[in-house]
Amino acid sequence: MELLGMRLLLVGFGLLIGILFGFFGMGGSFLVTPTLLVMGYPSRVAVGSGLTFVFGTSVIGALRHREHGHVDYKLAVIMTVATTLGIEIGKRVVDALHAAGNADLVISVAYVGLLATVGVLMLRDARATGTSSTSVDLSDRVKELEIPPR
Incomplete structure (x- = not known):
């Protein structure tokens, strides 16, 4: 009976994350990983499961937004390459932390800080007023990059 309750809890949690992802356009990993840590999963399993969850929901979300013309392919390529490199670096750091026995503590503290x-x-x-911001400047610079095909 307890196993069924846990599965229902995870299904409900996945549904909630999916709704938040679709509504806000945010990745659910920032909720999935810490929740799995609180539920007692090892940090490497929680991080890996969070990445898997984000991959699936990102692909589905991107396909849905593409239908409406809301995808900037140039930005997507840049973010995909940078994210892939970041994931590889992060994986190596988590493996090193796990080998040192500090993975759970460091990942939990890093999540709180993030x-x-x-x-x-x-x-x-x-709270900011005005139209000038760093994010707008960065967005403009990314849009000016010429990445084939155009």
Whole structure:
């Protein structure tokens, strides 16, 4: 009975993350990984499961947005290459932390720090007035890159 309850909890959690992903356009990994850590999964399993979840939901979300013409392919290529490199580096760091026996603590603290930083930046942007911002400048620079095919 307990196994069925756990499966229902995970299905409900996946449904909630999917709804949030579709509504806000955010990756669910920032919720999946810490939740799996709280549920007692090892850090390497939680991180890997979060990446797998994000991959699937990202592909489905991108296909849906492509139908409406909401995909910037140039930006997608840049982000895919950078993300792939970042994932490889992150995997090696997690493996090294696991070998040292510090993976669970470091990943948990890093998540708290990351979420706090994102929250502070979002509050800052919400309170900011005016039209000039760093993110707009970065977006403009990415749009100016000439990556074939055009």
